[in-house]
Amino acid sequence: EVQLVESGGGLVQPGGSLRLSCAASGFTFSSYWMSWVRQAPGKGLEWVANIKQDGSEKYYVDSVKGRFTISRDNAKNSLYLQMNSLRAEDTAVYYCARDLDSSGYYSGYFDYWGQGTLVTVSS
Amino acid sequence: EIVLTQSPATLSLSPGERATLSCRASQSVSSYLAWYQQKPGQAPRLLIYDASNRATGIPARFSGSGSGTDFTLTISSLEPEDFAVYYCQQRSNFGQGTRLEIK
Numbered sequence: 001e002v003q004l005v006e007s008g009g010g011l012v013q014p015g016g017s018l019r020l021s022c023a024a025s026g027f028t029f030s031s032y033w034m035s036w037v038r039q040a041p042g043k044g045l046e047w048v049a050n051i052k053q054d055g056s057e058k059y060y061v062d063s064v065k066g067r068f069t070i071s072r073d074n075a076k077n078s079l080y081l082q083m084n085s086l087r088a089e090d091t092a093v094y095y096c097a098r099d100l101d102s103s104g105y106y107s108g109y110f111d112y113w114g115q116g117t118l119v120t121v122s123s
Numbered sequence: 124e125i126v127l128t129q130s131p132a133t134l135s136l137s138p139g140e141r142a143t144l145s146c147r148a149s150q151s152v153s154s155y156l157a158w159y160q161q162k163p164g165q166a167p168r169l170l171i172y173d174a175s176n177r178a179t180g181i182p183a184r185f186s187g188s189g190s191g192t193d194f195t196l197t198i199s200s201l202e203p204e205d206f207a208v209y210y211c212q213q214r215s216n217f218g219q220g221t222r223l224e225i226k
Contacts, residue, residue: 045159045167045210045217061215095166100178108214109157111178113166 001111002026009117016086017023022079022096022114030054030074033099033106036081037093039116048094049081053104064090077116086121093118125149127211127218129183135226142198146211151191155213158187158196159222162207170209171196198223 002048008020035043035050049060049070069082079096094117097110124224136142146156154174167176171187174194177206184199198205206225211218 023172044220045161045212047215047217052130059215100169100172107172108155109169109172109212110167111169115166 004098004112004114006096006114006117009094009119011122012086013122013123014087014121017082017084018086018119020081020083020094020117020119021057024077024079024098028102029077031070031102033101034072035097035099035110036070036077036079037095037097037110037113037117039095040089040092042080050099050106051079053105086119088121091119091121100111125216127150127213127216129211129218129221132219133222133224135224136201137226138201138203140201141222142201142205144196144202144209144223146194146196146218148192148194148213150220152213154190156187156189156194157212159212161210167210185209207210
């Protein structure tokens, strides 16, 4: 059974940092592009970042470029999101999500999602 | 940047009725469009990808159509568990969602 379990969320002050983790199981993690998608309270979905199978390509939404870093450790079947210089507008539930395609191609569709971890940026 | 506009914002229907949800892209996305369902407190669930392909385990009452800039998600006969928020998506872009509520 495919499982994605996020952790690391919490309350942080503006300007602070947080590192999110996503533990993957039930599939060959190293075969898939992975993404982070967030959802502010009561709002819609926003794609944040993605990373290629071997970590050689990473992409970010403009609003987090230079502040967030996506990474992965295939030996540990884990995905990470390092978030620095956090702002109030980063407050959201952060989901990790698996790409639909395992062939190496990035489909841009997300077939498995974690349950999410809440990040609250507030003083 | 591609903007996806969903309509209506809210759709009120009864179980057994047919639901038609729309998603319009600001420029052509060919058939590269997905639909997701999200229930309160849950992660989104992939329903449709490549505009018309049902994801694994998705009931046949869900169907997708369209290409270019205009897309439709149809639920042929609503079940009680179908009342939720639905999002369309193209790569890094999501629509704002359509809330499907019980009338």
